[in-house]
Amino acid sequence: xxxxxxxxxxxxxxxxxxxxxxxxxxxxxxxxxxxxxxxxxxxxxxxxxxxxxxxxxxxxxxxxxxxxxxxxxxxxxxxxxxxxxxxxxxxxxxxxxxxxxxxxxxxxxxxxxxxxxxxxxxxxxxxxxxxxxxxxxxxxxxxxxxxxxxxxxxxxxxxxxxxxxxxxxxxxxxxxxxxxxxxxxxxxxxxxxxxxxxxxxxxxxxxxxxxxxxxxxxxxxxxxxxxxxxxxxxxxxxxxxxxxxxxxxxxxxxxxxxxxxxxxxxxxxxxxxxxxxxxxxxxxxxxxxxxxxxxxxxxxxxxxxxxxxxxxxxxxxxxxxxxxxxxxxxxxxxxxxxxxxxxxxxxxxxxxxxxxxxxxxxxxxxxxxxxxxxxxxxxxxxxxxxxxxxxxxxxxxxxxxxxxxxxxxxxxxxxxxxxxxxxxxxxxxxxxxxxxxxxxxxxxxxxxxxxxxxxxxxxxxxxxxxxxxxxxxxxxxxxxxxxxxxxxxxxxxxxxxxx
Amino acid sequence: xxxxxxxxxxxxxxxxxxxxxxxxxxxxxxxxxxxxxxxxxxxxxxxxxxxxxxxxxxxxxxxxxxxxxxxxxxxxxxxxxxxxxxxxxxxxxxxxxxxxxxxxxxxxxxxxxxxxxxxxxxxxxxxxxxxxxxxxxxxxxxxxxxxxxxxxxxxxxxxxxxxxxxxxxxxxxxxxxxxxxxxxxxxxxxxxxxxxxxxxxxxxxxxxxxxxxxxxxxxxxxxxxxxxxxxxxxxxxxxxxxxxxxxxxxxxxxxxxxxxxxxxxxxxxxxxxxxxxxxxxxxxxxxxxxxxxxxxxxxxxxxxxxxxxxxxxxxxxxxxxxx
Numbered sequence: 001x002x003x004x005x006x007x008x009x010x011x012x013x014x015x016x017x018x019x020x021x022x023x024x025x026x027x028x029x030x031x032x033x034x035x036x037x038x039x040x041x042x043x044x045x046x047x048x049x050x051x052x053x054x055x056x057x058x059x060x061x062x063x064x065x066x067x068x069x070x071x072x073x074x075x076x077x078x079x080x081x082x083x084x085x086x087x088x089x090x091x092x093x094x095x096x097x098x099x100x101x102x103x104x105x106x107x108x109x110x111x112x113x114x115x116x117x118x119x120x121x122x123x124x125x126x127x128x129x130x131x132x133x134x135x136x137x138x139x140x141x142x143x144x145x146x147x148x149x150x151x152x153x154x155x156x157x158x159x160x161x162x163x164x165x166x167x168x169x170x171x172x173x174x175x176x177x178x179x180x181x182x183x184x185x186x187x188x189x190x191x192x193x194x195x196x197x198x199x200x201x202x203x204x205x206x207x208x209x210x211x212x213x214x215x216x217x218x219x220x221x222x223x224x225x226x227x228x229x230x231x232x233x234x235x236x237x238x239x240x241x242x243x244x245x246x247x248x249x250x251x252x253x254x255x256x257x258x259x260x261x262x263x264x265x266x267x268x269x270x271x272x273x274x275x276x277x278x279x280x281x282x283x284x285x286x287x288x289x290x291x292x293x294x295x296x297x298x299x300x301x302x303x304x305x306x307x308x309x310x311x312x313x314x315x316x317x318x319x320x321x322x323x324x325x326x327x328x329x330x331x332x333x334x335x336x337x338x339x340x341x342x343x344x345x346x347x348x349x350x351x352x353x354x355x356x357x358x359x360x361x362x363x364x365x366x367x368x369x370x371x372x373x374x375x376x377x378x379x380x381x382x383x384x385x386x387x388x389x390x391x392x393x394x395x396x397x398x399x400x401x402x403x404x405x406x407x408x409x410x411x412x413x414x415x416x417x418x419x420x421x422x423x424x425x426x427x428x429x430x431x432x433x434x435x436x437x438x439x440x441x442x443x444x445x446x447x448x449x450x451x452x453x454x455x456x457x458x459x460x461x462x463x464x465x466x467x468x469x470x471x472x473x474x475x476x477x478x479x480x481x482x483x484x485x486x487x488x489x490x491x492x493x494x495x496x497x498x499x
Numbered sequence: 500x501x502x503x504x505x506x507x508x509x510x511x512x513x514x515x516x517x518x519x520x521x522x523x524x525x526x527x528x529x530x531x532x533x534x535x536x537x538x539x540x541x542x543x544x545x546x547x548x549x550x551x552x553x554x555x556x557x558x559x560x561x562x563x564x565x566x567x568x569x570x571x572x573x574x575x576x577x578x579x580x581x582x583x584x585x586x587x588x589x590x591x592x593x594x595x596x597x598x599x600x601x602x603x604x605x606x607x608x609x610x611x612x613x614x615x616x617x618x619x620x621x622x623x624x625x626x627x628x629x630x631x632x633x634x635x636x637x638x639x640x641x642x643x644x645x646x647x648x649x650x651x652x653x654x655x656x657x658x659x660x661x662x663x664x665x666x667x668x669x670x671x672x673x674x675x676x677x678x679x680x681x682x683x684x685x686x687x688x689x690x691x692x693x694x695x696x697x698x699x700x701x702x703x704x705x706x707x708x709x710x711x712x713x714x715x716x717x718x719x720x721x722x723x724x725x726x727x728x729x730x731x732x733x734x735x736x737x738x739x740x741x742x743x744x745x746x747x748x749x750x751x752x753x754x755x756x757x758x759x760x761x762x763x764x765x766x767x768x769x770x771x772x773x774x775x776x777x778x779x780x781x782x783x784x785x786x787x788x789x790x791x792x793x794x795x796x797x798x799x800x801x802x803x804x805x806x807x808x809x810x811x812x813x814x815x816x817x818x819x820x821x822x
Contacts, residue, residue, distance in 0.1 A: 046539035046566065050548055140696040184571075186685050189603070189660030198577070198608070201570040322711045323692050330540035330688070338545055340786045342711030408567050409574075448685065455682055456698065458651050 003130055010129075010356030014364055019062050022055075023361045026063040027368045030070020035078055035380075036398055040207070041071040043405045045331045049338075057339035058354045062361040064335060068328050069121065069311045069362070072271060073369050076113040076304055077380050081106060082395060084215040089271035089307040091437055092279040094214055096292065096299025103295045108241050110377045112249050112297055113304040114370060120257040120305035121366040124312035127261045128319075129359050139265045139317065144453040145463045149473035151446040154273075155439065156477045157280050169435045172426075176439025177446075179204055186448050187455070199411035208403045208412045209440060212419025213426070213433045215399050219392050220424050241297075248288050249301035255281055256305030264310030265317065274310035275303035276438060312362055318343060319355060526586055526763050527560045533753070534590045536575025538568040542707040542787055543751050546622055547591045549783055550753075553774035558766075571661065572596040573607060580609040584616065584756040586763035592617065593751035594663050598806035602814035603661050611807055616759035617800040619771040620752040622789040625725035626667045627735070628655075629709050629718040630701040631694055639722055639741040642701070643677040652678035656694060656702035658687040661817070664703040666810065667724060667747045669817040671703075675743055694718055705749050706732075707788035724748070731788060750792070750806075752799055768796050 013019065033044050045064050052060035072089065079090040080097035093113070100109040142150075155173055182193045183203030194200040241249065259281060260274040279299060283289055286298040315332075317323045322343035324330040336343050341351055348355045383391075403416045426433055457463040464470050531554075535547045544566065551562040567575035572595045579590035590596075597611040609615075628639075636642045646653035657665040660683040672679045682699050684690035687708045694702045695717050706729065712718045713732065720735040724747040728737060738745040753771060755763075772793040774780055784791050794802060 042539065046544075049539070050552055053549075053552070140692070143696070143698050144693075185660075186683055187660065189683075196606075198570045198574055201574075202568070317692075321692070321695065321717065322715065323688050323695075324540075327538065327540070330538070334540040334545050337707075337711075337786060338549070338783060340783075342714055347715075407569060408565055409569070452682060452684075455680070456654060 006352070006356050007129055007360060009352065010358075010360035011364075013058060013353050013357030014062070014360035018056075019059055019357065019361060020364070022059050022063040023066050023365050024368055026066020027070040027365050027372060030067040030072075031074040031369065031372055033067070034071035034074020034076075036402075040402070040406070041068050042327045042331065044071075045328060049331065049335060052335055053338055057336065057341055057351075058357045060335055060339065061332065061354060061358055062365075064332060065315070065358060065362065066365045069308065069365060070369060072308050072311045073114065073117055073373055076117070076300075077110065080109045080113065080300070081380060081383060082215070082391075083218045084395065084399070085210050089275045089303075089310075091210060091214070091272075091434065092275050092303045093300060095279070095434060096296050099293070099295030100297065100300065101295075105295065105297075106381050107377055108245055108297065109300050110380060111241055111374070112245070112301045114373045114377070116249065116253040116256065116301045116305040117308035118366050118370045119253055120260055120309040121312060121369075122363060123257050124261050124264070124309040125359060125363045125366070127309075127313055128316055128362070129356075140321075142469065143467060144449040144456065145467050146469040146473070148446055148449040148453055149464060149470040149477070151442045151449065153473045153477040153480075154276070154280075154442055155446070156480050157284075165430075168429075168431050172431055172433070172435040173439040176436035176441075177443030179209070179436070180440040180443035181447065183444075187451050197411075199409060203444070204440075205403065205406055205412045205415060206441070207406050208415040209419050210437065211399045211403055212416040212421075213423030213436070215395065216416065216420035217423030217427060217433075219395060220420065221427060222388065223392070245297050248286070249297050252278075252282050252286055252298040252301035253305040255285070256302035257309050259302075260306030260309030261313045263306070264313030271307040271310040271314065272441065274306040276441075278302040278306035315358070315362075319347060319358075322347065526760075526766070527558055529587055530561045530563055531555075531558070531586070532588050533562050533564050534575045534579050534588070535564055535566050536568060536572035536591065536593070536596055537566065539566050542624065542705070542789070543591055543593060546751070546784065546787060546789070549780060550621060550771065550774055553777060553780060554770055557770045557773060571600055571603070573600050573604060573609075576600075577608040579754070580614040580756055582756045584758040584760070586755060586759055586767065589618070589753055589755045589767075590615075591621075591751050592754040592803070594749045594806065597754075597803050598810050599661065599663060599666065599814060601807055602811040612800065612804055614757050615754045616757055616764060616796075617752065617754045617803055618759070618764055618796050619768045620750060620792050620794040620799045620802065621771070621775065622784055622787070623748040623750045623792050624787070624789040625706050625723050625729060626664055626703055626747045626749065627706050627709050627713075627723045628671075628701060628703055628721040629694065629713060630721050631697045632716070632719050633697060634700045634719065636721075638736075639675070639738065639743050642721065643675045646677040646679060649678065652680040653701070654680050654682050654699045656682045656684055656690040656699040658690055658704065658708075659683050659685065661814070663747065663749045664705060666813045666817055667745070668703050670745055670747070670813055671743065673813075673816060674745060691718070705788075710788045725790075729788075731785065752794075764796050 075090040078084045079093040083098040085091040256278040263274040282298045282302040403412045555562040576596040582588035
């Protein structure tokens with residue numbers, strides 16, 4: 001078969017000494033910046049970009065790609081151990097992963113995340129190789145109306161599935177959407193809710209919001225309850241998964257891989273949408289759904305598999321269309337153009353070394369990451385035994401560096417502090433911050449697509465029902481909403497969640 | 500009162516110290532910070548990094564690129580306007596921050612000419628109209644005709660409201676009488692996706708970001724807004740050739756805060772133009788789809804003044820206005 005010949009060619013390229021070396025360097029750097037909260041792949045890749053000017057194009061892209069998916073591996077480490085999401089994609093890992101760590105299962109959570117990521121990464125590599133161009137055409141069939149309906153569905157499901165009071169979680173989603181609308185209106189260029197502060201004209205920084213609400217608020221809560229810290233000091237019994245845990249995690253990894261591979265291809269989607277999507281799915285479908293909120297392994301396995309699968313399939317729009325799906329991919333385009341390669345639909349034929357070499361290197365990189373990460377799990381877990389009085393100042397410093405380095409702007413550090421205070425208050429009021437984050441991410445995208453769909457249809461609202469993709473999404477959303485409102489079903493849901 | 504006098508004298512010596520060192524060691528004694536007011540990865544960022552590398556080698560001090568995106572590239576520009584005029588803080592001045600923003604933002608924190616010392620122009624890149632390959636009209640004349648037949652106008656996408664590409668659409672409507680329905684996006688990438696997917700038939704883009712898709716045949720070029728045909732795309736006719744008298748280039752250069760010492764201005768301009776003259780730079784800028792345009796500092800300042808005056812009435816007509 002053609003694809004096997006192509007892959008063999010790709011492995012021949014990727015196995016050259018230079019390419020292997022730079023794949024390893026990329027994976028190492030990626031893991032390191034993933035572990036350090038707040039220092040993300042965008043800042044790192046832009047710093048390293050000039051180094052790649054002198055390298056061959058294939059080597060340069062292999063290294064930069066290694067940094068990107070290496071960061072996905074490393075990012076889950078701080079999310080699980082310290083409740084600190086450095087990136088959107090690891091927000092949901094904090095929800096169950098951190099609880100597992102507090103239950104003394106930090107090692108199992110880390111192992112699940114590494115193995116799940118490896119499996120998903122391997123599958124996604126095959127997906128990219130086998131059906132990249134085909135999947136691109138599916139992604140292109142999503143119009144603005146379809147995106148709107150998909151995101152509406154996401155928001156409704158996140159409200160339906162939230163823990164505790166439904167009123168509170170709907171309130172948090174709405175508040176998140178409102179915060180997401182701060183900034184410049186895409187349609188008119190008008191600034192909204194910026195109160196004349198130019199730093200707000202591009203919206204509130206996601207990193208500031210996530211670090212403040214999850215990371216710093218968590219530190220304050222820990223300092224408030226001395227007994228909570230001692231939980232972290234309890235002996236970690238085993239680094240490996242029990243038989244029972246294997247059984248529960250495996251189907252979640254499989255589902256996460258599928259969800260991640262699909263959502264990664266959608267322009268504007270990528271790893272973050274994938275991990276949210278998988279989390280929601282696990283919460284509804286997995287056998288352990290009644291354990292969510294107390295450290296369910298499914299809530300780590302699914303999203304971690306999904307975000308790694310998506311990190312790799314998000315190369316598909318770049319490699320087949322030349323369109324970057326996120327900020328990291330935009331940097332990849334830049335690196336290619338500097339090398340004299342125009343990313344576009346002809347790249348697969350014009351640059352076979354690059355295309356197939358990159359795909360092969362992704363798989364090799366995943367093997368390397370597994371080898372780097374598994375033996376280190378014991379070391380990371382020891383981090384929890386560091387006295388908290390030494391740990392938390394370091395975390396605070398990294399949070400400040402992280403929120404500053406996204407835009408090189410002190411204003412973002414101040415925003416982090418404001419959101420830390422808010423996050424602390426929400427915790428005291430028993431309001432979950434996760435629905436707020438989902439609203440914050442999806443809300444503005446939803447508005448943009450809604451208004452674009454209306455602009456293109458000249459104000460005709462029937463586009464949302466006429467298009468089959470959009471219509472089916474809306475139908476599912478309506479069913480979910482109805483299910484939430486029917487009283488006996490709702491009782492059943494509460495019983496399931498509390499029991 | 501001796502101790503106090505000694506203190507004062509000591510203070511004076513300390514205050515004079517930096518001046519002495521400055522006189523003894525020639526500029527630049529420290530690394531130079533070059534603020535790029537855009538996110539990393541775009542054409543401006545790449546070109547700035549290329550120039551920074553060459554410039555650093557020539558000046559003997561590293562030139563460090565710092566991305567400070569936000570508010571249509573005015574945040575980074577405002578920061579440099581307030582910096583000390585010691586030649587150690589520079590900004591990539593561009594069509595958005597220095598030509599369009601003065602008319603677009605009501606309370607901009609800087610004046611595009613008075614608050615800066617303009618040093619050198621780097622690159623000019625023309626705008627292009629590109630369309631989905633299935634789009635029926637072959638030339639601009641047919642586009643105008645089609646747009647008049649449609650009751651609410653023809654959909655045309657751009658990278659954002661108030662961008663130079665958006666303003667070209669506005670100008671196109673003014674000059675030809677075409678009826679256009681502007682569809683803004685958050686950046687050129689998503690807009691291009693929707694043109695390829697035929698959600699919107701046509702878009703106004705800058706040549707660097709469109710060139711890969713043009714070469715790959717994912718979109719068809721309708722017209723390029725440069726004065727003459729672009730050497731990289733000899734088959735793509737200009738607006739003027741098709742009877743539409745429009746030339747629209749986006750551009751960027753290097754500027755510093757107002758009051759840079761003349762010696763620093765002269766040296767910077769000389770070294771930047773030397774970097775631009777290197778074959779390696781020329782080749783890479785051509786790959787980016789731009790034309791290298793060396794200018795003297797005075798000519799660059801004059802160029803910017805002309806651009807500010809030129810875009811003001813078009814911004815007015817576009818209806819985009821940021822409070």
